[in-house]
Amino acid sequence: MAKSEGWSQKVTKSSDALDLEHGVFALEDPGEIARSLKKSAEESARRKSDPYRSAMSMLTFYINRAGKQLSQERRDHLEAAKDELRELFGRPRKNQRQ
Template sequence: MTKDKWSRDVTENSDSLDLEEEVFTKDDPHEIARSLKRSAEKSSRRKGSPLQSAMSMLTFYINRAGDNLSDDERDKLEQAKDELRALFDSDDE
């Protein structure tokens, strides 16, 4: 199984989230985080908490994309991690 097929199989058949189409290509880190939060909260396939599941998908995407991400794209996705934590923290208050 090639690397591309492996990552697609993980995304499609594991206990991963059903994500909004092209969520990781959005320009705004806050919008990426909001979309991931919505997906995590409505998913029945996740094993961990919504935050854990959303963060795992974001980290999985960053790792899978690897060197193909520009510095700007990587920075935007890292900012989305901070936004995601903030969105879930605001729910706890």
């Protein structure tokens, strides 16, 4: 196990992060990813901020930790999940990415 994998896994499990559905970030449908994150955030007893912020933070954390290892297609799916998450929580969508 690489050092960074151990660190991010520890953060995910022991911080005030969310209890995520197994394999949520591997889902193909951005809407499914967003719905799963929303459900986890709303049900979590570990989060310290509001459900929207917690869900968006976890998604952003995953994208940033994966970094260059993410294919452009996978990154696009995860960025689309951010837009879906915004919509589920009634927040305005960001401008379309190029």
